[in-house]
Amino acid sequence: MSDVIIVGGGAAGMMAGIMLAEKGYNPTIIEKNDRLGRKLFITGKGRCNLTNNCSTEELLKNVVTNSKFLYSAFYGFDAAMTMSFFEELGLKIKTERGGRVFPVSDHSSDVISVMSTKLKRLGVKIMLNTTVIDIKVTEDGDTKRVSGLSYVNEQGKKEHIACENIVIATGGVSYPLTGSTGDGIKWAKEFGLNISEPRPALVPIEIEEGFCKDIMGLALKNIQATFVAKVKNKDKVIYSEFGEMLFTHFGVSGPVILSGSSFVGKYLDSDLRLRIDLKPALTEEQLNERILRDFSQNINKQFRNSLSDLLPKKLIPVIIDISGIDQYKKVNEITKEERLKLVKLLKCMELHVKGLRDLNEAIITQGGVSVKEINPHTMESKSIKGLRFIGEVLDVDALTGGFNLQIAWSTAASIE
Numbered sequence: 001m002s003d004v005i006i007v008g009g010g011a012a013g014m015m016a017g018i019m020l021a022e023k024g025y026n027p028t029i030i031e032k033n034d035r036l037g038r039k040l041f042i043t044g045k046g047r048c049n050l051t052n053n054c055s056t057e058e059l060l061k062n063v064v065t066n067s068k069f070l071y072s073a074f075y076g077f078d079a080a081m082t083m084s085f086f087e088e089l090g091l092k093i094k095t096e097r098g099g100r101v102f103p104v105s106d107h108s109s110d111v112i113s114v115m116s117t118k119l120k121r122l123g124v125k126i127m128l129n130t131t132v133i134d135i136k137v138t139e140d141g142d143t144k145r146v147s148g149l150s151y152v153n154e155q156g157k158k159e160h161i162a163c164e165n166i167v168i169a170t171g172g173v174s175y176p177l178t179g180s181t182g183d184g185i186k187w188a189k190e191f192g193l194n195i196s197e198p199r200p201a202l203v204p205i206e207i208e209e210g211f212c213k214d215i216m217g218l219a220l221k222n223i224q225a226t227f228v229a230k231v232k233n234k235d236k237v238i239y240s241e242f243g244e245m246l247f248t249h250f251g252v253s254g255p256v257i258l259s260g261s262s263f264v265g266k267y268l269d270s271d272l273r274l275r276i277d278l279k280p281a282l283t284e285e286q287l288n289e290r291i292l293r294d295f296s297q298n299i300n301k302q303f304r305n306s307l308s309d310l311l312p313k314k315l316i317p318v319i320i321d322i323s324g325i326d327q328y329k330k331v332n333e334i335t336k337e338e339r340l341k342l343v344k345l346l347k348c349m350e351l352h353v354k355g356l357r358d359l360n361e362a363i364i365t366q367g368g369v370s371v372k373e374i375n376p377h378t379m380e381s382k383s384i385k386g387l388r389f390i391g392e393v394l395d396v397d398a399l400t401g402g403f404n405l406q407i408a409w410s411t412a413a414s415i416e
Contacts, residue, residue: 002028008169009036012391014115015412021122028125037112048108051082052099052402062403064262066396069371077413089114129154145385165386172365172392173198184393194370196395200362201262206354207251211318218247218314224280225256227264230271239263259399272353278346288343299332306331368395378416
């Protein structure tokens with residue numbers, strides 16, 4: 001008979017199964033899907049960004065929500081330990097730009113395979129196509145504790161298991177088609193635990209300006225994206241990052257946009273704007289001199305034909321339209337005021353944020369079980385004995401780069 005039941009066979013659940021078995025427990029993993037690691041399979045665009053090859057301090061800096069809660073978990077099982085763990089399982093790994101760690105094969109299926117093989121070797125029982133429908137909590141005086149759960153097996157029959165240690169590793173509510181449908185959050189609510197309502201994070205952003213659709217597919221590299229909101233009648237910088245972005249039919253996406261989305265959600269009603277510095281390596285004075293040189297080489301051309309060395313072809317009509325400069329005007333007729341207006345536009349192309357895309361497109365979930373309810377050293381509920389929460393079901397989230405999977409590994413390794 002199992003002495004620990006893990007609900008959810010994703011990244012955190014599989015890691016918990018391995019760790020607990022190696023500590024001498026006899027765990028069972030219950031997974032509603034027909035295979036383990038369904039969401040893990042699509043992470044990192046199918047490559048699986050395992051972790052980030054950086055210090056623990058750097059891990060904590062990249063956590064957006066409740067980083068202090070993860071202090072013990074990260075120091076107990078850091079990025080170096082994660083890499084060693086997978087290498088010992090036989091997975092060859094590599095470190096790429098920004099410290100991102102991937103399997104050498106670039107196949108997330110290899111990560112799932114080595115973990116599944118390890119679980120099998122350790123004798124961990126795995127119940128697939130099995131849906132947990134209820135978790136039992138009993139009261140003994142002032143003490144609450146879990147006593148078991150009910151589930152529907154793959155034959156459609158409802159059954160019950162008695163167990164005094166249950167680990168909830170059901171994930172958040174992003175990518176619901178992978179099985180992340182908020183079950184753990186629902187149960188936590190039923191138990192009376194405090195919840196931070198789930199919302200999308202690391203998600204594309206909708207923009208009011210219609211021209212985004214006209215230039216969809218255009219990727220911009222080496223730009224500075226800054227999100228600004230009106231707070232107490234003053235512009236407040238919410239997030240700023242250098243990197244890459246992408247225009248879509250609804251607005252914007254790409255690395256800097258996804259990261260920014262994790263910070264701007266609560267400012268959507270505060271005149272939120274995205275300012276794009278198309279030439280962050282140049283000051284306004286340097287950019288002005290650059291444009292003067294370009295104009296001198298194209299002095300008899302129309303304005304619309306003078307920007308090809310400065311901007312991507314697809315973006316030129318948009319910049320011309322926003323600048324208000326007649327596209328047919330000869331370069332030698334452009335005034336100093338118009339040129340300086342162009343400089344300011346290239347240094348600060350401002351878009352108005354309409355909203356975030358929904359949870360179906362979010363890489364992760366912000367919100368979940370309040371960390372105030374959880375012992376950060378063991379992941380056990382402070383009010384219900386034997387009940388533990390790990391991974392994305394908790395109200396913790398981080399930026400892209402392998403940090404969210406590190407949260408899954410570290411919280412799973414913390415279970416005692």
